[in-house]
Amino acid sequence: xxxxxxxxxxxxxxxxxxxxxxxxxxxxxxxxxxxxxxxxxxxxxxxxxxxxxxxxxxxxxxxxxxxxxxxxxxxxxxxxxxxxxxxxxxxxxxxxxxxxxxxxxxxxxxxxxxxxxxxxxxxxxxxxxxxxxxxxxxxxxxxxxxxxxxxxxxxxxxxxxxxxxxxxxxxxxxxxxxxxxxxx
Amino acid sequence: xxxxxxxxxxxxxxxxxxxxxxxxxxxxxxxxxxxxxxxxxxxxxxxxxxxxxxxxxxxxxxxxxxxxxxxxxxxxxxxxxxxxxxxxxxxxxxxxxxxxxxxxxxxxxxxxxxxxxxxxxxxxxxxxxxxxxxxxxxxxxxxxxxxxxxxxxxxxxxxxxxxxxxxxxxxxxxxxxxxxxxxxxxxxxxxxxxxxxxxxxxxxxxxxxxxxxxxxxxxxxxxxxxxxxxxxxxxxxxxxxxxxxxxxxxxxxxxxxxxxxxxxxxxxxxxxxxxxxxxxxxxxxxxxxxxxxxxxxxxxxxxxxxxxxxxxxxxxxxxxxxxxxxxxxxxxxxxxxxxxxxxxxxxxxxxxxxxxxxxxxxxxxxxxxxxxxxxxxxxxxxxxxxxxxxxxxxxxxxxxxxxxxxxxxxxxxxxxxxxxxxxxxxxxxxxxxxxxxxxxxxxxxxxxxxxxxxx
Numbered sequence: 001x002x003x004x005x006x007x008x009x010x011x012x013x014x015x016x017x018x019x020x021x022x023x024x025x026x027x028x029x030x031x032x033x034x035x036x037x038x039x040x041x042x043x044x045x046x047x048x049x050x051x052x053x054x055x056x057x058x059x060x061x062x063x064x065x066x067x068x069x070x071x072x073x074x075x076x077x078x079x080x081x082x083x084x085x086x087x088x089x090x091x092x093x094x095x096x097x098x099x100x101x102x103x104x105x106x107x108x109x110x111x112x113x114x115x116x117x118x119x120x121x122x123x124x125x126x127x128x129x130x131x132x133x134x135x136x137x138x139x140x141x142x143x144x145x146x147x148x149x150x151x152x153x154x155x156x157x158x159x160x161x162x163x164x165x166x167x168x169x170x171x172x173x174x175x176x177x178x179x180x181x182x183x184x
Numbered sequence: 185x186x187x188x189x190x191x192x193x194x195x196x197x198x199x200x201x202x203x204x205x206x207x208x209x210x211x212x213x214x215x216x217x218x219x220x221x222x223x224x225x226x227x228x229x230x231x232x233x234x235x236x237x238x239x240x241x242x243x244x245x246x247x248x249x250x251x252x253x254x255x256x257x258x259x260x261x262x263x264x265x266x267x268x269x270x271x272x273x274x275x276x277x278x279x280x281x282x283x284x285x286x287x288x289x290x291x292x293x294x295x296x297x298x299x300x301x302x303x304x305x306x307x308x309x310x311x312x313x314x315x316x317x318x319x320x321x322x323x324x325x326x327x328x329x330x331x332x333x334x335x336x337x338x339x340x341x342x343x344x345x346x347x348x349x350x351x352x353x354x355x356x357x358x359x360x361x362x363x364x365x366x367x368x369x370x371x372x373x374x375x376x377x378x379x380x381x382x383x384x385x386x387x388x389x390x391x392x393x394x395x396x397x398x399x400x401x402x403x404x405x406x407x408x409x410x411x412x413x414x415x416x417x418x419x420x421x422x423x424x425x426x427x428x429x430x431x432x433x434x435x436x437x438x439x440x441x442x443x444x445x446x447x448x449x450x451x452x453x454x455x456x457x458x459x460x461x462x463x464x465x466x467x468x469x470x471x472x473x474x475x476x477x478x479x480x481x482x483x484x485x486x487x488x489x490x491x492x493x494x495x496x497x498x499x500x501x502x503x504x505x506x507x508x509x510x511x512x513x514x515x516x517x518x519x520x521x522x523x524x525x526x527x528x529x530x531x532x533x534x535x536x537x538x539x540x541x542x543x544x545x546x547x548x549x550x551x552x553x554x555x556x557x558x559x560x561x562x563x564x565x566x567x568x569x570x571x572x573x574x575x576x577x578x579x580x581x582x583x584x585x586x587x588x589x590x591x592x593x594x595x596x597x598x599x600x601x602x603x604x605x606x607x608x609x610x611x612x613x614x615x616x617x618x619x620x621x622x623x624x625x626x627x628x629x630x631x632x633x634x635x636x637x638x639x
Contacts, residue, residue, distance in 0.1 A: 024333060024572050052460050055575075056601040060588055065596070074586065076573055076601070080460065080474070083481060087573060108463025111609040119297075134290035134638055143298055144597075150298055162274050162286040163250065171250065174276065174283050178254045 002027040005086050008048055013039060028087045036073075036090040037100040043077055043086065044105050051077035051086065054102065057112035059092075059120045063146040069093035071122055075102070092122055101127040119144035129165055136160075251276050255283055258620070262291045266369050266624040269634025273611070273627075277620060285615040287608065292638040300598040304564030305331055306405055308598065313399040315600060316636040319358035319579040321350050321390070324403025329484065330574035330585035331405045334567055335539065343407040343532040344485040348523045349420060350393065350402070352516040353386050356427065358579030358631070359467075359509040366506070366628030367438065370447050375434045382430040389419050405565060406540040407533030417524060424521055431513050439507070448503035452614060452626045459500060463606035466581025468630060471508045472500030478577040490522045502629040539565055564593025580604050580631055602636040 002022050009017060009029060016039075019030040031039045043051040056076040063070055069091040077086050092099055101124040102109040113124040114133040121142035123130055132139065136156040141148055166174070175181070251257070261272035270291035276284040296315065300308050312327045313320040325347050332339060339347075364379035387397040393412050394402035402409050438444050454464075459472040469476060477494045479487040495511035497504030533540035537556035546553030569591040575584040581603030588597040607630055615623065 023570060024336065026571070026573055028571075053463060055463065055582065056573075056584055056586065056599070058586060058599045058601075060597050065590055074599075076584065076586065080476060085573070106463065107458075107461045107610070108606050111605060115605075132290075134293040136290070143295060148298075150295070150302055160288060162288060165286050166251075166284065170284075174251060175254065177283060178278055181254045 002084070002086075005049060005084050008046065009039065009042070012042055012046075026087055027085070028089060030089050030091070033073075033090040033092060033099050036088065037102065037105075039088060040075060040077075040102050041105050043088070049084070050079050050081045051084070052080045053078040054106035054108050054112075055085075057102070057109050057116060059116045059122055059144075061120060061144065061146045071097060071120060073099050073116065073122060097122040098125050099123075100125050103127055118142070121145065128167075131165065251284075260623060262288075267627060268365055269632065269637070271608075271632070271634055271637065273615070273623070275615075275620070275623075280620045282615050282618050282620060282623075285612045287611050289608070289634075290638050292634040294639070296600060296639040297598055300595055302594065304593050305567060305595060306560075306565060308595070309401045309403060310399065312403075312600075313401050314635050315602065315639065316358070316579050316583075316604075316633045317398065318361045318631075318633055319354035320398065320400050321347075321354040321402060322358070322576070322578045323583065324401065325351050326574070326576040326578060326583040327585055328403040328405055329576055330572060330587050331565075331567070333572045333574045334570060334587055334589055335405070335565070336568075337406060337534055337536070337539065339407050339534060340531050341528045342411075342530045345523050345527050346408060346412060346532065347403070348485050348487070349520050349527075350390070352520045352523075353389065353420075353423070355577075355579055356513045356516050357383050357386050359513050360430075362579075362628070362631040363434070363506060363509050366502075366625065366631075367434075367444070369624040369628050370444060372438065372441075372444065375437060378430045378433050382427050385423055385426060389416075389423060392416070392419065404533065404540065406536065407531070411532045417527065420520065420524055424517060424524075427517060428514070431510060435510060439510070444506075445503060447622075447625050448506060448629075449501060450499070451502045451622050452618070452629070453499045453501040454614070455500070458610075462610050464581070465603050465606065466578070467508045467512060468500070468505055468607055469581065470495065471497035471504035473498055478575055478582055482575070484576065487519075490519050492519050492522075502625050505629045566593060567591065567595075575601075578603055580607065580633070580636070600636075600639055602639060604630075604632045604637045608632045608637060 005027055006020050006022070006029070010020070013031070013035065016035045017029055017031055021028045029039070043049050054075060055078050058074050060072045060074060061070065062072065071092040071094070072089050073092055075088040077088065079085070090099065097120070099122060101113060103113065103126070110129075111133060113127055114129070114131060116122050117124065117130055118132040118135050119142055131137075135143065136154070137160050138156045138158060139154060255276040255278055258275045258277055259272060260275060261267040262270045272288045272291070274286050274288065275282050296311050299311060308327060309324055312323040315323045360379040360383045364376040367375045390400050390402075391397045393416065394400040394409060454472050456473045459469050460474060464472070465476065473496050475494045475496045480494050492515045495508050495515065497508050537553070538560065541547070541560055542553040542556050547557045548554070567589045569589060571586070571588045573584060573586045575582050577583070582601065583603060584601030586599040586601065587595055590596040611627070611630070615626070618626070
């Protein structure tokens, strides 16, 4: 089963796949981060693969294991039609922690990517709302990095007005819909 | 700490110009309480610097909000009786219609994933209990299965069956709470009492089995905490008699109830394509018509050998979610009955002292047993290097655990794929255009559990 997926990806991307492993029944494909968006898009659009679900997006900090690049962003995909699963991994260096967003491929990656940004400081290029999601807006640092102390405490109380999540266009659209405007 | 305001006499109260309150609008430009300047940084005993923000002023958010003049701004949550947990939705209302809604989560974030990295493998179980605290045992099973996949072991048949039985009862509990509280929010209190009585009966069984009513922590890597007590089967059979009655009672009261149908049918409908794209799983996805259930699609613990069906809805609205959950409870009862009929005898833990603790008489009377127990307690289970993603059907959908191990007694990284997190993320978009009163019906029907959402 896993060979089918691996074979399809090899046929399409060839040497761009850095490493393909199949351990404990989990197919893992490493790709360069410049190609990760293409691979993800192919995984969803290709009729043979048809990975309709992006189950999870997360990251791993390999700091204490001494692996370079330091971070890996991990995607778990699932295909409803075939029942296949695949794990796509891409390395992200510490000095330039940016990956292309997959929000245009699966909507479900929206909050998952925000959480990765919140916890690891990896930004997703093209994400419509790259903002912290679990931690407070004034929180400093990224908690799931291995060099972040687990016992550091913060006292943050400023309420978030959430207005920054409304885009200019949307603001205009909302204003146009108000039935009794008084601010004119 | 004494609040300064409380000690002020009327003369000492800060002078503010009262602004006449317009109906439905918050007055702006009024200082509700004096600002107290605080230092930006303070140093706690122990030398750690803590960042202290300014005293929060409610209207600071209103002042900067450019829509507050034209629309009514309402915060539902973070603490609100109709929000089941601590999360907040900020609403901009035009009349009673929601023009814009933005959710804010994270109020119950307690660093489950970070904390797991400093605990041994078997010490993570109490944390998993607190993920979806409506069905703690299902989380135990989900985590245990992930570590067992990493270790490459299979647990004894008896442990598998007990996991199925208690897991399905936990699922019923989860649905009891979801449907019961959802109906309370819509004004149907009686059903809540029916369901919570059934839930109490399941709690009593879990208390007999594990010692705890809610946070059972009964799962263990390689099996279970201990075998079930004598009379366990009789107690479960008694539940199989009593629980259907509660479901039937609610079914009779609600399923054809005009008031409920008016509040639920056609509300928050979602297409199957959208639901899949947003990563929905569990009863909410099945209500939209996608028959994806991990227990059927990727059966574990002999789920394929039981005779049961996956109920699906057609429109994915609040009413379909209710129907799917009601039917799932009946199917779960059927699974419990079948699993109980051939509950095998035998051990409930794997026969490996590096994973499951040796029996107590070996610990106290043999040197090998004592050494194994000591090493297991102090060094933890020695897992191999590797990574796995394991998935089970939790109360709300696919509960996934992604584990990275660097080959030691503690996990290198544990990631919990919480089903709620995916289900809740489009709430802001889908609420637009709904009525204010729909929110309680919608949020209740999604069964968002803050413990799982924020981890």
